[in-house]
Amino acid sequence: MAYKFEKDLRYAKSHEWVRIEDDIAIVGISDAAQDLLSDVVFVELPEIGDEVTAGDAIAVVESVKAAEDVNAPVSGVVVEINRELEETPELVNDDPYGSWFFKIKPSSSLANELAKLLDADGYAEFVEENEH
Protein backbone atom coordinates (compact mmCIF):
# COMPACT_ATOMS: atom_id res chain seq x y z
CA MET A 1 0.00 0.00 0.00
CA ALA A 2 1.44 3.36 -1.02
CA TYR A 3 0.97 5.58 2.02
CA LYS A 4 2.33 9.09 2.34
CA PHE A 5 4.94 9.72 5.06
CA GLU A 6 5.85 13.34 5.66
CA LYS A 7 9.58 13.70 6.13
CA ASP A 8 9.87 16.27 8.91
CA LEU A 9 7.53 14.64 11.40
CA ARG A 10 8.07 12.19 14.24
CA TYR A 11 5.69 9.24 14.48
CA ALA A 12 4.36 7.00 17.25
CA LYS A 13 3.73 3.31 16.68
CA SER A 14 0.12 4.12 17.54
CA HIS A 15 0.07 6.16 14.28
CA GLU A 16 0.12 9.73 15.58
CA TRP A 17 2.47 12.27 13.99
CA VAL A 18 3.96 15.23 15.82
CA ARG A 19 5.67 18.45 14.63
CA ILE A 20 7.28 21.06 16.87
CA GLU A 21 6.55 24.67 15.91
CA ASP A 22 7.52 27.60 18.17
CA ASP A 23 8.02 25.17 21.07
CA ILE A 24 4.50 23.73 20.71
CA ALA A 25 3.84 20.10 19.74
CA ILE A 26 1.22 19.81 17.00
CA VAL A 27 -0.39 16.34 16.68
CA GLY A 28 -2.45 14.46 14.10
CA ILE A 29 -2.77 10.95 12.68
CA SER A 30 -0.91 9.51 9.71
CA ASP A 31 -2.08 8.65 6.21
CA ALA A 32 -1.80 4.95 7.07
CA ALA A 33 -4.00 5.50 10.12
CA GLN A 34 -6.76 7.31 8.23
CA ASP A 35 -6.73 4.66 5.52
CA LEU A 36 -7.05 1.82 8.02
CA LEU A 37 -9.90 3.61 9.76
CA SER A 38 -11.71 4.34 6.52
CA ASP A 39 -14.44 7.02 6.60
CA VAL A 40 -14.06 9.11 9.77
CA VAL A 41 -17.44 10.20 11.12
CA PHE A 42 -16.63 11.61 14.56
CA VAL A 43 -13.73 13.11 16.47
CA GLU A 44 -13.67 13.61 20.24
CA LEU A 45 -11.01 16.06 21.37
CA PRO A 46 -9.43 16.65 24.80
CA GLU A 47 -10.14 19.76 26.85
CA ILE A 48 -7.83 22.78 26.78
CA GLY A 49 -5.85 22.68 29.99
CA ASP A 50 -5.74 18.87 30.23
CA GLU A 51 -2.41 17.62 31.58
CA VAL A 52 -1.33 14.65 29.52
CA THR A 53 1.42 12.04 29.65
CA ALA A 54 3.03 10.52 26.56
CA GLY A 55 1.15 7.38 25.58
CA ASP A 56 -2.15 8.41 27.21
CA ALA A 57 -5.29 8.07 25.09
CA ILE A 58 -6.57 11.65 25.05
CA ALA A 59 -8.76 11.82 21.97
CA VAL A 60 -10.94 9.45 19.98
CA VAL A 61 -11.41 9.10 16.24
CA GLU A 62 -14.41 7.09 15.10
CA SER A 63 -15.09 5.56 11.74
CA VAL A 64 -18.27 3.92 10.50
CA LYS A 65 -17.18 0.63 12.04
CA ALA A 66 -14.96 1.40 15.04
CA ALA A 67 -13.68 3.84 17.67
CA GLU A 68 -9.91 4.28 17.98
CA ASP A 69 -7.87 6.12 20.58
CA VAL A 70 -5.57 8.96 19.65
CA ASN A 71 -2.63 9.09 22.08
CA ALA A 72 -0.54 12.02 23.24
CA PRO A 73 2.90 11.39 21.71
CA VAL A 74 4.51 13.76 24.22
CA SER A 75 3.71 14.90 27.77
CA GLY A 76 2.53 18.40 28.63
CA VAL A 77 -0.62 20.53 28.68
CA VAL A 78 -3.20 20.75 25.91
CA VAL A 79 -3.25 24.38 24.72
CA GLU A 80 -5.35 24.22 21.56
CA ILE A 81 -7.86 21.84 19.97
CA ASN A 82 -9.01 21.75 16.34
CA ARG A 83 -12.78 22.25 16.51
CA GLU A 84 -12.93 22.11 12.72
CA LEU A 85 -12.51 18.33 12.97
CA GLU A 86 -15.61 18.14 15.14
CA GLU A 87 -17.59 19.89 12.40
CA THR A 88 -15.96 18.16 9.43
CA PRO A 89 -14.40 14.87 10.51
CA GLU A 90 -13.82 13.83 6.86
CA LEU A 91 -10.86 16.24 6.80
CA VAL A 92 -8.90 13.57 8.63
CA ASN A 93 -9.28 11.31 5.58
CA ASP A 94 -8.82 14.07 2.99
CA ASP A 95 -5.73 15.66 4.51
CA PRO A 96 -4.24 13.66 7.40
CA TYR A 97 -1.05 15.72 7.68
CA GLY A 98 -2.88 19.03 7.41
CA SER A 99 -5.56 18.08 9.96
CA TRP A 100 -4.11 18.53 13.44
CA PHE A 101 -6.17 17.26 16.41
CA PHE A 102 -4.58 19.13 19.33
CA LYS A 103 -1.50 21.15 20.34
CA ILE A 104 0.50 20.42 23.47
CA LYS A 105 2.84 22.75 25.38
CA PRO A 106 5.50 20.13 26.09
CA SER A 107 7.10 19.35 29.45
CA SER A 108 10.83 19.19 30.12
CA SER A 109 10.84 15.54 28.93
CA LEU A 110 10.25 16.60 25.31
CA ALA A 111 13.72 15.77 23.97
CA ASN A 112 13.64 12.27 25.49
CA GLU A 113 10.10 11.63 24.31
CA LEU A 114 10.83 12.77 20.73
CA ALA A 115 13.86 10.49 20.67
CA LYS A 116 11.62 7.54 21.48
CA LEU A 117 9.40 8.28 18.47
CA LEU A 118 10.19 7.15 14.92
CA ASP A 119 11.31 9.25 11.98
CA ALA A 120 9.44 8.97 8.66
CA ASP A 121 11.56 6.07 7.38
CA GLY A 122 11.34 4.19 10.66
CA TYR A 123 7.58 4.61 10.77
CA ALA A 124 7.20 3.60 7.10
CA GLU A 125 9.14 0.42 7.85
CA PHE A 126 6.99 -0.24 10.92
CA VAL A 127 3.77 0.15 8.89
CA GLU A 128 5.14 -2.11 6.14
CA GLU A 129 6.06 -4.85 8.64
CA ASN A 130 2.68 -4.75 10.33
CA GLU A 131 0.61 -4.84 7.16
CA HIS A 132 1.14 -8.55 6.52
Next chain:
Amino acid sequence: MQRTALYESHVELGGRMVPFAGWELPVQYPTGPLVEHKAVRTAAGVFDIDHMGQFSLTGPDADHFLQYVQVYDISQMQVWDAHYSLLCYEDGTLIDDIFLYRLPEGWMIAVNAGNRAKDWAWLQSHSHGYQIELTDISDETYMLAVQGPKAAAILQRMTDTNLEEVAARTGLRATVGGVEMLLGRTGYTGEDGFELYLPTAAVVNFWNDLLAAGKDDGLIPCGLAARDSLRFEACMPLYDHEIDAETNPYEARQGWTVSLEKPDFLGRNALLKAKLEDNHKILVGFEMIDRAVARDHYEIAVDGQVVGHVTTGMKSPTLDKFVGLGYVPPTHQKLGTEIDILIRGTAKRAKVVRRPFYKPRYKE
Protein backbone atom coordinates in the same frame (compact mmCIF):
# COMPACT_ATOMS: atom_id res chain seq x y z
CA MET B 1 -11.70 -19.55 7.54
CA GLN B 2 -13.68 -20.24 4.35
CA ARG B 3 -13.45 -18.29 1.11
CA THR B 4 -16.26 -17.74 -1.37
CA ALA B 5 -15.76 -18.36 -5.10
CA LEU B 6 -15.49 -14.56 -5.53
CA TYR B 7 -12.57 -14.17 -3.10
CA GLU B 8 -10.01 -13.43 -5.83
CA SER B 9 -12.47 -11.09 -7.57
CA HIS B 10 -12.83 -9.09 -4.34
CA VAL B 11 -9.09 -8.89 -3.81
CA GLU B 12 -8.61 -7.75 -7.42
CA LEU B 13 -11.13 -4.97 -6.82
CA GLY B 14 -9.21 -3.86 -3.75
CA GLY B 15 -11.64 -5.39 -1.25
CA ARG B 16 -10.49 -5.31 2.38
CA MET B 17 -11.06 -8.92 3.48
CA VAL B 18 -12.14 -9.61 7.07
CA PRO B 19 -13.42 -12.65 8.96
CA PHE B 20 -17.19 -12.86 9.32
CA ALA B 21 -19.11 -15.90 10.56
CA GLY B 22 -16.21 -18.14 9.56
CA TRP B 23 -15.81 -16.61 6.09
CA GLU B 24 -13.37 -14.10 4.58
CA LEU B 25 -15.48 -11.35 3.07
CA PRO B 26 -14.95 -7.75 1.98
CA VAL B 27 -15.88 -5.26 4.70
CA GLN B 28 -15.42 -2.54 2.10
CA TYR B 29 -13.75 -1.78 -1.22
CA PRO B 30 -11.51 1.27 -1.87
CA THR B 31 -14.72 3.31 -2.32
CA GLY B 32 -15.33 3.04 1.44
CA PRO B 33 -18.46 2.32 3.51
CA LEU B 34 -20.11 5.74 3.07
CA VAL B 35 -19.83 5.84 -0.73
CA GLU B 36 -21.03 2.22 -0.90
CA HIS B 37 -24.00 2.96 1.36
CA LYS B 38 -24.99 6.00 -0.68
CA ALA B 39 -24.65 4.06 -3.94
CA VAL B 40 -27.33 1.61 -2.77
CA ARG B 41 -29.67 4.42 -1.73
CA THR B 42 -29.26 6.36 -5.00
CA ALA B 43 -28.17 3.89 -7.69
CA ALA B 44 -27.26 0.25 -7.02
CA GLY B 45 -24.85 -1.98 -5.16
CA VAL B 46 -23.99 -5.68 -5.38
CA PHE B 47 -23.13 -7.74 -2.32
CA ASP B 48 -21.47 -11.16 -2.10
CA ILE B 49 -23.64 -12.89 0.51
CA ASP B 50 -22.66 -16.44 -0.31
CA HIS B 51 -21.79 -17.08 3.33
CA MET B 52 -25.53 -17.36 3.99
CA GLY B 53 -27.13 -20.79 3.98
CA GLN B 54 -29.95 -22.25 1.93
CA PHE B 55 -32.03 -25.35 2.70
CA SER B 56 -34.36 -27.08 0.24
CA LEU B 57 -37.56 -28.62 1.62
CA THR B 58 -39.74 -30.92 -0.49
CA GLY B 59 -42.06 -33.90 0.03
CA PRO B 60 -45.74 -34.52 0.83
CA ASP B 61 -45.38 -33.23 4.42
CA ALA B 62 -43.27 -30.18 3.54
CA ASP B 63 -46.03 -27.65 4.31
CA HIS B 64 -46.99 -29.35 7.58
CA PHE B 65 -43.40 -29.50 8.73
CA LEU B 66 -42.63 -25.89 7.82
CA GLN B 67 -45.86 -24.66 9.40
CA TYR B 68 -44.75 -26.35 12.64
CA VAL B 69 -41.12 -25.24 12.85
CA GLN B 70 -41.44 -21.50 12.14
CA VAL B 71 -43.82 -18.78 13.38
CA TYR B 72 -45.52 -17.43 10.22
CA ASP B 73 -48.72 -18.82 8.68
CA ILE B 74 -47.46 -20.17 5.38
CA SER B 75 -50.89 -21.47 4.32
CA GLN B 76 -51.53 -17.96 2.93
CA MET B 77 -48.47 -18.10 0.70
CA GLN B 78 -48.92 -18.85 -3.03
CA VAL B 79 -46.24 -20.44 -5.16
CA TRP B 80 -43.50 -17.81 -5.74
CA ASP B 81 -44.39 -15.85 -2.60
CA ALA B 82 -41.52 -15.09 -0.24
CA HIS B 83 -41.76 -14.03 3.40
CA TYR B 84 -39.65 -13.20 6.43
CA SER B 85 -40.02 -15.47 9.45
CA LEU B 86 -38.45 -16.62 12.71
CA LEU B 87 -37.36 -19.89 14.28
CA CYS B 88 -38.11 -19.96 18.02
CA TYR B 89 -37.15 -22.21 20.88
CA GLU B 90 -39.91 -23.74 23.00
CA ASP B 91 -39.51 -20.82 25.43
CA GLY B 92 -40.24 -18.34 22.62
CA THR B 93 -36.71 -16.97 22.32
CA LEU B 94 -35.03 -16.65 18.95
CA ILE B 95 -32.94 -19.22 17.11
CA ASP B 96 -32.70 -17.27 13.87
CA ASP B 97 -34.50 -15.02 11.44
CA ILE B 98 -35.04 -16.64 8.04
CA PHE B 99 -36.58 -16.05 4.64
CA LEU B 100 -39.02 -18.50 3.08
CA TYR B 101 -39.63 -18.95 -0.66
CA ARG B 102 -42.56 -21.10 -1.79
CA LEU B 103 -41.40 -22.74 -5.02
CA PRO B 104 -43.31 -25.00 -7.41
CA GLU B 105 -41.45 -28.05 -6.06
CA GLY B 106 -41.57 -27.15 -2.35
CA TRP B 107 -39.64 -24.54 -0.35
CA MET B 108 -36.31 -22.80 -0.07
CA ILE B 109 -35.27 -21.42 3.32
CA ALA B 110 -32.49 -18.80 3.49
CA VAL B 111 -30.66 -18.69 6.84
CA ASN B 112 -27.94 -16.59 8.45
CA ALA B 113 -24.37 -17.77 7.97
CA GLY B 114 -23.62 -17.74 11.68
CA ASN B 115 -26.68 -19.85 12.47
CA ARG B 116 -26.55 -22.30 9.60
CA ALA B 117 -25.32 -25.31 11.61
CA LYS B 118 -27.63 -24.49 14.51
CA ASP B 119 -30.69 -24.08 12.27
CA TRP B 120 -29.88 -27.30 10.42
CA ALA B 121 -29.57 -29.30 13.63
CA TRP B 122 -32.80 -27.78 14.96
CA LEU B 123 -34.80 -28.57 11.83
CA GLN B 124 -33.34 -32.08 11.61
CA SER B 125 -34.17 -32.81 15.24
CA HIS B 126 -37.82 -31.94 14.62
CA SER B 127 -38.18 -33.75 11.29
CA HIS B 128 -38.99 -37.25 12.56
CA GLY B 129 -42.31 -38.58 11.41
CA TYR B 130 -42.62 -36.14 8.50
CA GLN B 131 -42.31 -37.38 4.93
CA ILE B 132 -39.92 -34.71 3.71
CA GLU B 133 -36.58 -34.26 1.98
CA LEU B 134 -34.65 -31.59 3.80
CA THR B 135 -31.39 -30.79 2.02
CA ASP B 136 -28.63 -28.30 2.76
CA ILE B 137 -27.99 -26.78 -0.68
CA SER B 138 -25.73 -23.98 0.58
CA ASP B 139 -22.51 -25.22 -1.01
CA GLU B 140 -23.84 -25.38 -4.55
CA THR B 141 -26.01 -22.25 -4.23
CA TYR B 142 -24.33 -18.87 -4.60
CA MET B 143 -26.21 -15.92 -3.13
CA LEU B 144 -25.79 -12.33 -4.35
CA ALA B 145 -27.82 -9.23 -3.53
CA VAL B 146 -28.35 -6.47 -6.09
CA GLN B 147 -30.00 -3.56 -4.30
CA GLY B 148 -31.00 0.03 -5.07
CA PRO B 149 -33.41 2.04 -7.21
CA LYS B 150 -31.49 1.08 -10.38
CA ALA B 151 -31.12 -2.63 -9.50
CA ALA B 152 -34.16 -3.83 -11.46
CA ALA B 153 -33.24 -1.85 -14.59
CA ILE B 154 -29.68 -3.18 -14.51
CA LEU B 155 -30.79 -6.80 -14.16
CA GLN B 156 -33.46 -6.23 -16.83
CA ARG B 157 -30.68 -5.54 -19.32
CA MET B 158 -29.34 -9.02 -18.67
CA THR B 159 -32.59 -10.97 -19.12
CA ASP B 160 -35.57 -11.36 -21.47
CA THR B 161 -37.88 -12.06 -18.54
CA ASN B 162 -39.97 -9.06 -17.56
CA LEU B 163 -38.72 -8.06 -14.12
CA GLU B 164 -40.88 -4.92 -14.00
CA GLU B 165 -43.94 -7.05 -13.18
CA VAL B 166 -42.28 -8.93 -10.33
CA ALA B 167 -43.80 -7.73 -7.04
CA ALA B 168 -41.88 -7.22 -3.81
CA ARG B 169 -41.54 -10.42 -1.77
CA THR B 170 -42.11 -12.71 -4.72
CA GLY B 171 -39.66 -14.89 -6.61
CA LEU B 172 -39.17 -16.34 -10.04
CA ARG B 173 -36.77 -18.45 -12.03
CA ALA B 174 -35.16 -16.74 -15.01
CA THR B 175 -32.05 -16.75 -17.15
CA VAL B 176 -30.00 -13.68 -16.30
CA GLY B 177 -26.68 -13.03 -17.99
CA GLY B 178 -26.99 -16.50 -19.51
CA VAL B 179 -27.29 -18.15 -16.07
CA GLU B 180 -30.43 -19.95 -14.93
CA MET B 181 -31.23 -18.78 -11.44
CA LEU B 182 -33.82 -18.17 -8.76
CA LEU B 183 -34.44 -14.51 -7.98
CA GLY B 184 -36.40 -12.95 -5.14
CA ARG B 185 -37.50 -9.33 -5.04
CA THR B 186 -36.25 -9.23 -1.48
CA GLY B 187 -33.35 -7.74 0.41
CA TYR B 188 -31.79 -6.42 3.59
CA THR B 189 -31.23 -2.77 2.68
CA GLY B 190 -34.61 -1.02 2.68
CA GLU B 191 -34.33 -0.45 -1.09
CA ASP B 192 -35.91 -2.17 -4.07
CA GLY B 193 -33.75 -4.95 -5.44
CA PHE B 194 -33.24 -8.64 -5.90
CA GLU B 195 -31.49 -11.49 -4.16
CA LEU B 196 -30.06 -13.99 -6.61
CA TYR B 197 -29.48 -17.69 -6.09
CA LEU B 198 -27.30 -19.13 -8.82
CA PRO B 199 -24.94 -22.07 -9.33
CA THR B 200 -21.56 -21.46 -7.69
CA ALA B 201 -19.81 -22.61 -10.87
CA ALA B 202 -21.30 -19.66 -12.80
CA VAL B 203 -20.68 -16.83 -10.36
CA VAL B 204 -17.24 -15.47 -11.31
CA ASN B 205 -18.28 -14.69 -14.90
CA PHE B 206 -21.73 -13.53 -13.83
CA TRP B 207 -20.22 -11.10 -11.29
CA ASN B 208 -18.02 -9.53 -13.98
CA ASP B 209 -20.92 -9.33 -16.44
CA LEU B 210 -23.14 -7.73 -13.81
CA LEU B 211 -20.57 -5.09 -12.87
CA ALA B 212 -20.11 -4.25 -16.57
CA ALA B 213 -23.86 -4.11 -17.21
CA GLY B 214 -24.45 -1.79 -14.26
CA LYS B 215 -21.38 0.45 -14.55
CA ASP B 216 -23.05 3.34 -16.36
CA ASP B 217 -25.89 3.35 -13.83
CA GLY B 218 -23.43 3.64 -10.97
CA LEU B 219 -23.53 0.00 -9.77
CA ILE B 220 -20.58 -0.70 -7.47
CA PRO B 221 -19.59 -3.69 -5.34
CA CYS B 222 -20.40 -3.09 -1.65
CA GLY B 223 -19.04 -4.69 1.51
CA LEU B 224 -20.24 -5.75 4.93
CA ALA B 225 -19.93 -2.29 6.48
CA ALA B 226 -22.41 -0.83 4.01
CA ARG B 227 -24.65 -3.89 4.38
CA ASP B 228 -24.83 -3.21 8.12
CA SER B 229 -25.43 0.54 7.89
CA LEU B 230 -28.17 0.03 5.28
CA ARG B 231 -30.14 -2.58 7.25
CA PHE B 232 -29.62 -0.56 10.44
CA GLU B 233 -31.19 2.58 8.97
CA ALA B 234 -34.24 0.53 7.94
CA CYS B 235 -34.25 -0.99 11.47
CA MET B 236 -33.98 -4.56 10.23
CA PRO B 237 -32.69 -6.85 12.98
CA LEU B 238 -29.32 -8.56 12.94
CA TYR B 239 -28.86 -11.80 14.88
CA ASP B 240 -26.66 -11.42 17.98
CA HIS B 241 -27.59 -7.74 18.04
CA GLU B 242 -31.34 -7.03 18.06
CA ILE B 243 -32.32 -10.71 18.22
CA ASP B 244 -30.75 -13.61 20.11
CA ALA B 245 -31.53 -16.55 22.35
CA GLU B 246 -32.41 -14.19 25.24
CA THR B 247 -35.01 -12.27 23.28
CA ASN B 248 -38.52 -13.03 22.05
CA PRO B 249 -40.13 -11.62 18.89
CA TYR B 250 -42.33 -9.13 20.76
CA GLU B 251 -39.40 -7.54 22.55
CA ALA B 252 -37.59 -7.22 19.20
CA ARG B 253 -40.66 -5.64 17.54
CA GLN B 254 -41.02 -8.65 15.23
CA GLY B 255 -44.36 -9.84 16.64
CA TRP B 256 -45.94 -9.09 13.27
CA THR B 257 -44.38 -12.30 11.89
CA VAL B 258 -45.98 -14.52 14.55
CA SER B 259 -49.32 -16.11 13.60
CA LEU B 260 -50.70 -17.25 16.94
CA GLU B 261 -53.86 -18.45 15.14
CA LYS B 262 -51.82 -21.40 13.84
CA PRO B 263 -52.95 -24.40 15.91
CA ASP B 264 -49.52 -25.54 16.98
CA PHE B 265 -45.93 -24.60 16.23
CA LEU B 266 -42.62 -24.57 18.07
CA GLY B 267 -42.70 -21.87 20.73
CA ARG B 268 -46.44 -21.18 20.45
CA ASN B 269 -47.31 -21.58 24.15
CA ALA B 270 -44.48 -19.38 25.31
CA LEU B 271 -45.24 -16.78 22.61
CA LEU B 272 -48.91 -16.67 23.54
CA LYS B 273 -47.93 -16.07 27.16
CA ALA B 274 -45.34 -13.44 26.16
CA LYS B 275 -47.86 -11.57 24.02
CA LEU B 276 -50.34 -11.37 26.90
CA GLU B 277 -47.80 -10.34 29.53
CA ASP B 278 -45.73 -7.18 29.76
CA ASN B 279 -42.38 -7.30 28.02
CA HIS B 280 -39.26 -7.49 30.17
CA LYS B 281 -37.50 -5.21 27.70
CA ILE B 282 -38.37 -3.55 24.43
CA LEU B 283 -36.34 -2.42 21.41
CA VAL B 284 -36.35 1.33 20.78
CA GLY B 285 -34.68 3.66 18.35
CA PHE B 286 -32.83 6.61 19.84
CA GLU B 287 -31.12 9.75 18.62
CA MET B 288 -28.18 11.32 20.42
CA ILE B 289 -28.77 14.72 22.00
CA ASP B 290 -25.14 15.00 23.11
CA ARG B 291 -22.65 14.63 20.29
CA ALA B 292 -21.35 11.07 20.45
CA VAL B 293 -21.40 7.72 18.65
CA ALA B 294 -23.38 4.99 20.39
CA ARG B 295 -22.16 1.51 19.51
CA ASP B 296 -23.33 -2.05 20.13
CA HIS B 297 -22.88 -3.28 23.72
CA TYR B 298 -22.66 0.20 25.25
CA GLU B 299 -24.85 0.37 28.35
CA ILE B 300 -28.02 2.44 28.57
CA ALA B 301 -28.68 4.14 31.92
CA VAL B 302 -31.43 6.19 33.48
CA ASP B 303 -30.78 8.19 36.66
CA GLY B 304 -27.40 6.56 37.02
CA GLN B 305 -28.77 2.99 36.88
CA VAL B 306 -27.95 0.68 33.98
CA VAL B 307 -31.28 -0.40 32.50
CA GLY B 308 -30.38 -1.76 29.06
CA HIS B 309 -27.85 -1.80 26.24
CA VAL B 310 -27.28 -0.60 22.69
CA THR B 311 -27.69 -3.32 20.04
CA THR B 312 -26.46 -1.31 17.05
CA GLY B 313 -25.44 2.33 16.77
CA MET B 314 -23.59 4.61 14.38
CA LYS B 315 -23.78 7.85 12.50
CA SER B 316 -26.56 7.23 9.98
CA PRO B 317 -25.08 7.99 6.54
CA THR B 318 -28.44 8.93 5.00
CA LEU B 319 -29.73 11.02 7.91
CA ASP B 320 -26.31 12.40 8.90
CA LYS B 321 -27.36 11.90 12.56
CA PHE B 322 -26.00 9.87 15.45
CA VAL B 323 -28.65 7.22 16.13
CA GLY B 324 -28.98 3.74 17.55
CA LEU B 325 -31.18 0.80 18.50
CA GLY B 326 -31.22 -0.65 21.98
CA TYR B 327 -33.18 -2.41 24.69
CA VAL B 328 -34.83 -0.47 27.51
CA PRO B 329 -37.49 -1.38 30.09
CA PRO B 330 -41.06 -0.90 28.76
CA THR B 331 -41.41 2.08 31.13
CA HIS B 332 -38.93 3.99 28.97
CA GLN B 333 -40.18 3.24 25.47
CA LYS B 334 -42.31 6.32 24.86
CA LEU B 335 -41.17 8.67 22.10
CA GLY B 336 -39.20 11.54 23.58
CA THR B 337 -38.05 9.65 26.68
CA GLU B 338 -34.51 10.72 27.55
CA ILE B 339 -31.94 8.02 28.27
CA ASP B 340 -28.19 8.03 28.80
CA ILE B 341 -25.75 6.05 26.72
CA LEU B 342 -22.57 5.24 28.68
CA ILE B 343 -19.67 5.96 26.35
CA ARG B 344 -16.14 5.50 27.69
CA GLY B 345 -17.40 6.03 31.21
CA THR B 346 -19.40 9.19 30.48
CA ALA B 347 -23.19 9.47 30.25
CA LYS B 348 -24.22 10.98 26.92
CA ARG B 349 -27.87 12.00 26.59
CA ALA B 350 -30.15 10.57 23.92
CA LYS B 351 -33.90 10.47 23.30
CA VAL B 352 -36.23 7.73 22.08
CA VAL B 353 -37.36 8.38 18.50
CA ARG B 354 -39.57 6.74 15.89
CA ARG B 355 -38.41 3.70 13.95
CA PRO B 356 -37.45 3.10 11.23
CA PHE B 357 -34.85 5.82 10.76
CA TYR B 358 -35.18 5.26 7.01
CA LYS B 359 -38.51 4.28 5.50
CA PRO B 360 -38.02 1.36 3.06
CA ARG B 361 -38.85 1.97 -0.60
CA TYR B 362 -40.08 -1.38 -1.85
CA LYS B 363 -41.98 -2.00 -5.08
CA GLU B 364 -45.42 -2.77 -3.67
